[in-house]
Amino acid sequence: MTTISAERLCSTSVTSFRPDGSLVDLSRPEPCEVDFDEVAFGLAKIARFTGTHAGTAYSVAQHSVMGAEAILREERDELLAALFLLHDGHEYKLGDDSRPKQDLLAAMLDEFSPNSAAAYRQVVAKAKAGWDTAIYGAAGLPAPNAWTKRQLHVVARMDIRMMAAEAEALFGSAARQVYPLAKHPEPLTRGAIIPWGAAKAEERFLECFDNLIGIKQRHAAKNNHLMHRKAQR
Template structure:
């Protein structure tokens, strides 16, 4: 299995400013191991709601999705490596947010309608490239094989559990009204869950459980080491705004920076 690269190509020529948790600015277009802080990841994922926050039961967080799916894999006898890969499979969302499937579908359909067939596919490909680039940095920081190095078995187990969790969550959170939609999806065996998605965890609980599972599967040394590397990177970065280091393209009217 090939080793993860230690450096990654930029996603675009321009600097894309985005806030870190401490309020400093990072360049979202420059994936790097030094930008990965698993503590910040757990916190942010615990505050990002799946299904765009639609369930009346409360916000079912990306962190809870990741933890429950990981525990289901372990309950089903999967090894700790595949479980760890699943735990971090949505890790990029702590940096770029959760772009829901309906939103991506609408965006692609509008691109096709306005700019011609095939443009929707291109925008989906760009979104996938952004996720993949940050996944490479995240898994490298965790000392795990990046998705580009996964075996077919690894990929099928992670993507399969993701789909199984989606259906289980929809049924638990939306009840009988979700049954017809679930019937349109591939037939998956229900995951062997510990608890029910119908009871969303609070953000603090989801954050704690994510970090606890990370420490058990990947190691507290990896978490603290990544945090120390990230802190050193932030501390040694130039105090000037990111945009002062590299020329940026002028934003279009009505579009701001970093928000």
């Protein structure tokens, strides 16, 4: 696998845990840090809408799979579907800060100091973009900054359509009206949007990855990650 040099997001190392308890520097995203098995079980345990709906958590992994499958059925384009599958991949390292939380912090920062909110949103976007570049690189796919206008449009549009459909399924019909594309028909998902649970979400994410991107690419990323870890010891 081609090695892509990492560009630090900031001058300070910011450590977080890997699943085995070792440490990773979040300020240095790079493809060799990405193991898609870890991406799958990480996203499968992160709840969308901060888990505020009743019942089983609706995961980022499920959102990613159902949106990717909807794009595949509507556009008949495996690359577009694959791009959507990984569009929230950075959350397995950075977590999911809900939009209402980000809006609250931005409003508070603006009251604290002019232009602070804009700076906050810029650094959040930069952190996500850094890990997006690493994740798409590990998958052998173009990062969002290299997408065509159509690719950007289709992924963003499906993200909002999915959010509207998810809100209605989890919170009721009134919740759907919050979203700009609320009047759009919901994605052609396979049946109703019912939370899968973490184990099924993980399994379906990996199955979708293998179908769209390839099991060879997943194994290559894992091997690259293992070699990287070995070199660090």
